[in-house]
Amino acid sequence: METSVNLDFNEEEKKFRESIRQWMVENVPEDVRSCTARGAMPDKSMQQRWERLLGSKGWLTTTWPEQYGGPGWSATQRYIFDLERALAGAPPTSPFGVAMVGPVLYTFASEEQKERWLPGIQSGETLWCQGYSEPNAGSDLASLKTRATLNGDHYLVNGQKIWTTQAHWADMMFCLVRTDNTVKQQQGISFLLIDMKTPGLEVRPIYSIDGHHHLNEVYFTDVKVPVENLVGKEGMGWTIAKFLLTHERTTIAGVADIHHEINRLKSAMESLPTENERQQAQRRLASLEIDLMALEYTNFRTVAATDEGKPFGPESSGLKIKGTELQQRVSQAMVEIGGLMSLPWDNKQPIGDEVFNQASRRYNFLRACTIYGGSNEIQKNVLAKMLLGL
Ligand SMILES: Cc1cc2nc3c(=O)[nH]c(=O)nc-3n(C[C@H](O)[C@H](O)[C@H](O)COP(=O)(O)OP(=O)(O)OC[C@H]3O[C@@H](n4cnc5c(N)ncnc54)[C@H](O)[C@@H]3O)c2cc1C
Structure with a gap:
C-alpha cells in the first residue's frame, strides 16, 4: 500500500502537541504519575479516577467518530495525544470499553443499545471486561462452548470463561456465546452483553506470575441475560469478534x-x-x-x-x-x-x-x-x- 508517511509534525500539530503536553503537566494527578514512574500498575480506584478525568474532557474516547462523542481528531493528533500521555507518566486507559466494545456498539448495535451503553464508556463510569477465551478455546476461539439458550425474553447462559482481565473490576462483560450447535462453528456464535452482578455469575481470581490479581475465571450457571443485550443478530458473533480483534491488536503494540x-x-x-x-x-x-x-x-x-x-x-x-x-x-x-x-x-x-x-x-x-x-x-x-x- 502506497502511503505518505508523516515523520515530522506540521506547525498545527506541533501547537496541538504543546497544548496536550501542558494539559498533562497540569492535570495528571501526582499519585498516578508516581505509580507509573515506579513501574507499578494503578489499582481500580486510581485507574477509574484517571479515566473519569479524561472522560470529563471528552478525551477518553479519542478514537470514536465525532457523532458518538469523539473529539474529531486526526489519527496523527490521536497519536500525539497518546505519546504525550505516556511521556507525562499517565497509564494507558483500559481497552475493554473504549477500544473494544465501544467501536462494536457504534458499528453494530441498535440505537437503543447505543444510547444505553455508549455514555457510560465515554465518561469512564462503566467498566467492561472481555469474555472470549475458554479453557479449550483460545487460539482456536471458534470452538468455544459457553452456551446461551433462548428462553422467552431472555437467554440462559451456562459455561466458563478464563483469563478474563479485570472481571473483578468490571460492571459489564461483552461475551461470545454459542447459540446454535447445528451450524458451522463460526456461524453458531453470538455477541451478548452481560451484567456482572447477575445471579449465577461467579468470578474467581487467577494470580499471575508477577504476583498480582489481573486475571480471572468466570463461571455461568443459568445466568439470565435479557434478549435486548444481544448485539447484532444471533450468529453474528464471529463477524463482530474479528472486527474487534483488529482494534485490539493495534492498541497492544x-x-x-x-x-x-x-x-x-x-x-x-x-x-x-x-x-x-x-x-x-x-x-x-x-x-x-x-x-x-x-x-x-x-x-x-x-x-x-x-x-x-x-x-x-x-x-x-x-x-x-x-x-x-x-x-x-x-x-x-x-x-x-x-x-x-x-x-x-x-x-x-x-x-x-x-x-x-x-x-x-x-x-x-x-x-x-x-x-x-x-x-x-x-x-x-x-x-x-x-x-x-x-
Ligand atoms: C495476561 C493475559 C490476559 C488475557 N486477557 C484476556 C481477556 O481479558 N479476555 C479473554 O477472552 N482472553 C484473555 N486472554 C486469553 C488469551 O487471548 C489467550 O491466552 C490466547 O488467545 C491464547 O490462547 P490459549 O491460552 O488457549 O493458548 P493456546 O491456544 O492453547 O496456544 C498454546 C500455544 O500454541 C500456539 N498455537 C496455537 N495454535 C497455533 C497455530 N494454529 N499455529 C501456531 N501456533 C499455535 C500458541 O501461539 C501458544 O504458544 C488473556 C491471556 C493472558 C495471558
Missing part, C-alpha cells in the same frame, strides 16, 4: 508506552555505580532505541493510512508482534542492567533505584504480552495468509 519505559530506564541507569556499567547499559539502550524508531515508523504508516481513510490491513498483526517483542526486550534489559537491584524484593529491604526494584515484576507480567490479544504465532499465521496467500 504500545509504542507510546515503550517511549516512557525507555525514559525510565535511561534515568535509572544514571544510578549505576561504575562508568563501565553505565557504558555497557548505554550500548544496550541504543539498540532498543533504534528498534523503537523502526516500530514508530511502521506505526506512522498506519497513522497516515488512517488519516487517508484506508482500513487496517496486516499492519495491525505486524505491529502487535514487533511492539510486544520490544516491550519484552526493554523489560529484560531493565532487569539485567539493574542486576542485584532488580531481584524480587518482597520481605527484603530493596537496594538501589526504585525503577530497578520493580523491574522483575514488570518483566514477569510482560511474558504474557506475546500471548494475549491473539498469540504472536497466530499473528504470524495471519500475516502469512494476508501477505503471502499461504
